[in-house]
């Protein structure tokens with residue numbers, strides 16, 4: 001069994017003239033405080049994946065991501081912390097950057113794979129690791145049933161009642177976990193999912209594979225696609241950071257909070273509403289945006 005999995009993720013209230021004007025209370029679930037590198041939802045997603053790897057006597061975590069992937073850093077750090085080897089299969093031509101540098105510091109081996117071969121991850125795993133009986137496949141982003149299970153636990157940590165929960169979505173695993181948690185714990189909150197990539201209805205369907213509970217899907221806040229941004233989004237992220245003292249980034253949490261503020265401005269929530277936004281962490285992702293943040 002793995003030990004050392006207890007986490008600290010408090011809820012705190014944040015303030016803004018907009019919240020006062022609309023007479024709502026906004027809180028933030030600080031999953032970014034779980035760990036600086038095994039951050040936020042990545043910790044929750046890895047929890048049962050690592051337990052499974054350990055029970056299967058696997059000692060080598062093999063996973064996938066882009067060159068600025070929060071999941072790669074999280075897996076590299078978790079591998080080091082819990083005594084696994086790790087390999088990160090990185091999409092695209094060989095590059096060096098701060099995120100990959102941190103992955104290597106945590107002992108991760110990196111394998112750069114061109115974009116077309118990268119599409120078939122199981123095939124890549126079989127090609128490179130079929131002769132390593134200790135290797136275990138972990139999907140990009142920690143996606144899948146075990147990740148959903150880990151994320152659903154967030155809901156059991158809530159001591160207050162909220163009317164609305166907000167969560168950013170990449171693969172949708174975290175959102176599916178939150179929705180499942182809400183369903184299982186008979187929580188009445190409505191869950192709002194903000195996809196950060198241009199997904200159409202694909203992501204909505206992905207989430208529906210895990211749960212039949214309804215949720216609010218807001219596909220209009222992707223800002224042109226994954227890791228795309230606008231000067232307005234960057235200004236908003238800066239405003240949020242300096243007015244709350246809580247760091248967010250433009251890839252995930254910036255888009256989620258933008259959506260929350262926008263829906264508030266459009267009077268989507270009645271006075272008296274209590275809203276909880278989930279800070280899914282992943283602040284190292286900002287290292288890939290530094291020129292745009294300047």
Ligand SMILES: *Cc1c(COP(=O)(O)O)cnc(C)c1O
Pocket residue numbers: 040041042070071141168169170171172173174175252253280281282283
């Ligand atoms: C990876 C990540 C997400 C996306 O989570 P999914 O479970 O893939 O939807 C959201 N927020 C942050 C900060 C992340 O790093």
